Amino acid sequence: MPRICLHAIVSGRVQGVGFRQHTDEQAQRLELDGWVRNLADGRVEVLIEGEEAAVRELADWLAQGPQVAQVTGVALSEQPLQGVVGFIVRS
Template identity: 45%
Template sequence: MADCCVRAWVTGKVQGVLFRRSTQHQALAQNLTGYAKNLPDGRVKVLLCGSREGVKLVSEWLWKGPEGAQVTHVEFDVLDQCHAPDHFATY
């Protein structure tokens, strides 16, 4: 069971720059589960579940993203009730 789950919406130049795959790499390095999904409006929606420290580290990384990304805003929602997935997926 995850200690913590956070949903984030990342705004800026975040599609077409390997943002989802890089987020997956960062999450797996922290043993987190969840997903990164492109949205039709150009944002990326991210779910991070796992240890509080791991979620914190990847949440901070979302403000930077991979090389080529230009993040302008990240909105977070801490989830009290969340069914944590058993892996990290990209959509």
């Protein structure tokens, strides 16, 4: 299966609820590469790279997030492969 890269901006109550840590756990489980970070405006930014099915699964998960989050929107855009290795939580 081909590798793809998606960039996501997640809106809603997504900071202060463990969103980055839960995203990291999901990405590790799915063996994805990339990163997640908080934005100054209260949104969360995510770059996901890996097997297409796994990337799409994490993208679907972002629309729900962890139980305490309240996601109101996810803006997704396909990107060229970045060559990222591993998944990290950025501050």
